[in-house]
Amino acid sequence: MPQREPLIFEYSRAGRGASDQWPHEADPAALADLPAALRRAAPPQLPEVGELEAVRHFTRLSQLNFSIDTHFYPLGSCTMKYNPKACNQYAMLPEFLARHPLAPESSGQGLLACLYELQEMLKAVSGMEGVALSPMAGAHGEFAGVAMIRAYHRARGDLKRNEIIVPEAAHGTNPATATMCGCVVREIPIEPEGDVDVAALEAAVGPNTAGIMLTNPSTLGVFERRIEEVARIVHEAGGLLYYDGANLNAILGKVRPGDMGFDVIHMNLHKTFSTPHGGGGPGAGAVGVGARLVPFLPVPLVGREGERYRWLTEADLPQSIGRLSAFMGNTGVLLRAYIYMRLLGREGMQSVGEYATLNANYLMARLRAAGFDVPYPRRRAGHEFIVTLKRQARELNVTAMDFAKRLLDYGFHAPTTYFPLLVPECLLIEPTETESKDVLDAFVSAMSQIQKEAEQEPARVTTAPHTMPVRRLDDVRAARQLDLTWKPTPP
Amino acid sequence: MAFIPHTQADVAAMVDAIGVARIEDLFDEIPPGLRIKSLAGVPTALNEMEIGRLMSERARADGAPLSFIGAGAYEHHIPAAVWGITTRGEFYSAYTPYQAEASQGTLQMIYEFQTMIARLTGMEVANASMYDGASATAEAALMAVRANRKSKAARILVPATVHPHYRRVAVTTASNQGLKFEELPYCSAEGITPSASLARYEGQDITALMVQQPNFFGRLEDVDALTDWARARGILVIAIVNPTSLALLKPPGEWGARGADIAVGEGQPLGVPLSSGGPYLGFMTARMEHVRQLPGRIVGRTLDVAGREGFTLTLQAREQHIRRAKATSNICTNQGLAVTAATIYMSLMGPQGLTRTAAAAHARTRELIAALTRVPGVRLAFPGPYFHEAVLTLDRPVAPVLKSLSNRGILGGLDLSGYFPELGNALLVCATETKTLADVERYRAQLTEAMQAARAA
Numbered sequence: 001m002p003q004r005e006p007l008i009f010e011y012s013r014a015g016r017g018a019s020d021q022w023p024h025e026a027d028p029a030a031l032a033d034l035p036a037a038l039r040r041a042a043p044p045q046l047p048e049v050g051e052l053e054a055v056r057h058f059t060r061l062s063q064l065n066f067s068i069d070t071h072f073y074p075l076g077s078c079t080m081k082y083n084p085k086a087c088n089q090y091a092m093l094p095e096f097l098a099r100h101p102l103a104p105e106s107s108g109q110g111l112l113a114c115l116y117e118l119q120e121m122l123k124a125v126s127g128m129e130g131v132a133l134s135p136m137a138g139a140h141g142e143f144a145g146v147a148m149i150r151a152y153h154r155a156r157g158d159l160k161r162n163e164i165i166v167p168e169a170a171h172g173t174n175p176a177t178a179t180m181c182g183c184v185v186r187e188i189p190i191e192p193e194g195d196v197d198v199a200a201l202e203a204a205v206g207p208n209t210a211g212i213m214l215t216n217p218s219t220l221g222v223f224e225r226r227i228e229e230v231a232r233i234v235h236e237a238g239g240l241l242y243y244d245g246a247n248l249n250a251i252l253g254k255v256r257p258g259d260m261g262f263d264v265i266h267m268n269l270h271k272t273f274s275t276p277h278g279g280g281g282p283g284a285g286a287v288g289v290g291a292r293l294v295p296f297l298p299v300p301l302v303g304r305e306g307e308r309y310r311w312l313t314e315a316d317l318p319q320s321i322g323r324l325s326a327f328m329g330n331t332g333v334l335l336r337a338y339i340y341m342r343l344l345g346r347e348g349m350q351s352v353g354e355y356a357t358l359n360a361n362y363l364m365a366r367l368r369a370a371g372f373d374v375p376y377p378r379r380r381a382g383h384e385f386i387v388t389l390k391r392q393a394r395e396l397n398v399t400a401m402d403f404a405k406r407l408l409d410y411g412f413h414a415p416t417t418y419f420p421l422l423v424p425e426c427l428l429i430e431p432t433e434t435e436s437k438d439v440l441d442a443f444v445s446a447m448s449q450i451q452k453e454a455e456q457e458p459a460r461v462t463t464a465p466h467t468m469p470v471r472r473l474d475d476v477r478a479a480r481q482l483d484l485t486w487k488p489t490p491p
Numbered sequence: 492m493a494f495i496p497h498t499q500a501d502v503a504a505m506v507d508a509i510g511v512a513r514i515e516d517l518f519d520e521i522p523p524g525l526r527i528k529s530l531a532g533v534p535t536a537l538n539e540m541e542i543g544r545l546m547s548e549r550a551r552a553d554g555a556p557l558s559f560i561g562a563g564a565y566e567h568h569i570p571a572a573v574w575g576i577t578t579r580g581e582f583y584s585a586y587t588p589y590q591a592e593a594s595q596g597t598l599q600m601i602y603e604f605q606t607m608i609a610r611l612t613g614m615e616v617a618n619a620s621m622y623d624g625a626s627a628t629a630e631a632a633l634m635a636v637r638a639n640r641k642s643k644a645a646r647i648l649v650p651a652t653v654h655p656h657y658r659r660v661a662v663t664t665a666s667n668q669g670l671k672f673e674e675l676p677y678c679s680a681e682g683i684t685p686s687a688s689l690a691r692y693e694g695q696d697i698t699a700l701m702v703q704q705p706n707f708f709g710r711l712e713d714v715d716a717l718t719d720w721a722r723a724r725g726i727l728v729i730a731i732v733n734p735t736s737l738a739l740l741k742p743p744g745e746w747g748a749r750g751a752d753i754a755v756g757e758g759q760p761l762g763v764p765l766s767s768g769g770p771y772l773g774f775m776t777a778r779m780e781h782v783r784q785l786p787g788r789i790v791g792r793t794l795d796v797a798g799r800e801g802f803t804l805t806l807q808a809r810e811q812h813i814r815r816a817k818a819t820s821n822i823c824t825n826q827g828l829a830v831t832a833a834t835i836y837m838s839l840m841g842p843q844g845l846t847r848t849a850a851a852a853h854a855r856t857r858e859l860i861a862a863l864t865r866v867p868g869v870r871l872a873f874p875g876p877y878f879h880e881a882v883l884t885l886d887r888p889v890a891p892v893l894k895s896l897s898n899r900g901i902l903g904g905l906d907l908s909g910y911f912p913e914l915g916n917a918l919l920v921c922a923t924e925t926k927t928l929a930d931v932e933r934y935r936a937q938l939t940e941a942m943q944a945a946r947a948a
Contacts (some may be wrong), residue, residue, distance in 0.1 A: 009606070016841075017844060018838075018841070018844065019844070021570045021839050022848070023568070023851040024847075026851045027854060029852055030853060030854035030857055031739065032878055033857070034740070034878070035876055036713070037715065038714070038740055038876070039740065040737065040738070040739055040741050040745075043843070043845075043846050044610050044738060044742070044842055045735060045839045046610065046837050046840065047838050047842070048842065051572060051839060054838045054839050058576045058834075059600070061595075061596040061597075061600050062576065062581035062582050063581060064580045064594075064595040064596035065582065065597055066585065066590070066593040066594065067581045067582070067594070068585075069580025069584045071583065071593075072808060079584055081494070082494045085538045090547070090631075091544060092574070093550035094550070095550035095553045095555055096767070097764035097766050098555060098765060099765065099766065099767045100558050100561050100566070100765050100902065101767050103556070104894075104902070107553055107554055107769065107897065107902070108553055109552055110553040113549060114546075121533050121534075123532065124530055124532025125532075125533065134789075136622040136626070136770070137539055137622065137822070137823070137824045140622060142821065143664070147667060157572075172811040172813070172815045172818070172823070173811050173812075175811075175815040176814070176815060176816060176820070177539045179669045179816045179818070180820065180821050182667035191661050222520075225521075227522075228522060228525075251521075254518055254521065254526060254531055255521050255526055260525060276584055276828065277585065277586040277827075278583060278828035279582055279585045279586070279588065279828065279830075280586065280597070280788065280824050280827035280828035281620075281827045281829075282622075282769070282770035282824070282827070282828060283824050283831060297519040309637075321663055322660075322663035323656060324663060325660065326564075326654070326656045329562065329768065329769055331767040331768050331769045332624060332764075332767075332769060332770050335695055339546065341533065342534065342537050342542050342545070343537060343538075343539065344493045345536025346531070346535060346536075348493035348536050350529075350530060351492060352493055355493070355495045355514075357517045358502070358506070358509075358514050361509045361517050362508055362509055365510070366508060366855075369508075379520070380517055404590070405590075407592050408590065410727060416589075418775065426632070433644055434496070435496075436496040437497065437501040441529040445745040468592035468593060468595075469592070469595045469801070470591070470595060470799055473793050473803045474793045474794050474796070475793070477793045477803050478793035478803050478805040479808075483791055483792070484605055484789060484791070484805075485605055485606040485609045485615075487807070
């Protein structure tokens, strides 16, 4: 990979600039009405660089990244599948980009038709009665979901229900979301085979239970086999079931959360429906709900009357939890998900879960055959699985982090490390359906090679990576000697 | 199909290695009664050529009207290089930079973004972005409650001149945690928040005061007086600002004697297309003493084991994947791609380009206001300074006039009657540097006709 690229500020020269991009200078008299006391004293210190310099700089920065387009990226729980180029190209048609969010519905029927059909398709794949598209990330969808659960209990005058139950292996966003919604979190344990401890659940539910948040397959990569019993227990106690859609790719087209008994779900469109991860976003976290929660959906929704589409707002849904974004969430991301779903169609949609599961189970079988340990050897993998390097850490002093860093040298992005917290020295590996057998085989070879290195010259692994633009970074220094904005060094 | 590359021979070898007969056997842990046979609600597949045609038809149906709507989302020129680079696969298809060594491009870009946003706002520290301006405003309210340890009331004063959608998002986001938002009235003659309206809160426990500059009406608030009043009483100041305006207007870090405590805003004007509302980016900044209360990702510069500079996510102990139920927020993404676009945009504009853009947008709006107020029955609602957006009052209902204009290919602004019924027939209009004098003249001529048509009807 290329080595260090200077900061954009280091290219800056006073008086230089990409002036072809600037508007003509306005008559200074036009600014006379802005009171001096409210004016800025000196122009903001942005970089002064030419267009080619900026283009080279940011192109070079891009080349310092691993990405799906350049590398296998088996980051567990993140579903790093191929992002089809067509989804980007057709979501960025000029009319879509230029449309103002507050433009009248009459100049948005094409867009609204796409969003309406997206709502309908997401209902079909999740088994839900209503879908809202405005949440702008998975965590934002979680917030909407738990807020709806609270609003539902409140509307029934059931004011005590403020406890959210989560399994101990849950994503960190689950308890954080519960707190944001003013709820108290109760954790329940997991059984040795990876299922929720049903007896503990039975003991935990009661008149204060607002609901439970689950992923299925769970964060441990295995299907929650007693899901129907879990649903019955929670419902009988008066609570609702929340489905964290992070792992929906595993079951797409095979089984639907609505049929399992879930009342509300968020779907990470940037995972299952292949919108870009974009270096950390924008995502989209559409929420689906069963009949009981439809009145509480966040606004706006898209409704259809005859052949016309229109926004549904608080006036249409007086019990709505309200608005989550200034306008309509990450609309451009929603268009990409729409295009992806139409490209796959129902036939393609069913093969997603199948091949994601095939790839995960194949990779797990190959790694086990190569001598790696898995914590749930008697279980099928969902679309992802865990390898534990506890033995290597104990015997060779080589950790999961070391394997992860060394994988970078072999040209593979590392799997998720040290999550779930329940399994020591773990790698959570999610290959997705868009990777070929050849890539998976190459990954197994790299893991075996690293194992050999760990046995024969462990320092090679424990000091990895060796081929990246930087070596391991000092995170403690980063947090103690905060350097969050660039300042020129005094001459 | 479905971008799945497997051959039949691959599948045969793979199921064999797993030790099952067919793919279907891998789902044998799912209770059989739950399995679905088909997805009837999803249409059959289109190929790329077919979806291309469908999308092009739908885009064309939406047309390309001449728009004078602002209200929190602004049409600006976007250099071709911005999205040309942003959609490179290495940015587009990477994820949150958990593996710092393999994500230096994204990390350094965010560090540059943080620096530029801090300089633009005159604040000390910026995070890697929030979902949009509204969600950043809501998170700023939550942050203020954490940061203002002397206040126990969780009461936030919110002028009615703050964007009405932002106010609603703040309520949706924060009310479950017990925050109370109290509305400050605006002066109906001036369209700004009078400092005198704060007198009734004298001596009360108030956590924070929000101030939007320019405000929703485009008017300039007396930010120095509002900031000084709050800071003198231990009340935190949350500034909500338009980034383009900051090329000309005093940055929140310099408001009053001591500056705002937190400054947020919508980053869309910085190179992000309108796109019916998103994806945008909310920027979020603060004074350094509050850095540990910021939500979201933050990138820091540090050294690697060989002593070379590098970038990494830092202060992660605030975040949900470490602190779980005690995190500052549940947010775990930023608006990465929109941040990339904004960073490239700010680099191409530089101090001169952004200043010219702000000045050109403001000058064109002044010309627009001058032209439209020559139309009989149209007047400026509020005297006094505004920035690139202003409220007009018509002598008849706004909706039919806008509909008539829309039929003539012009989106004439935002009808405020649903948001501020007390203003009567009020219309919020905006022009930016993308509009020409001919566009302004076309609007004036069409408005004259539309007003006459509305009178005849």
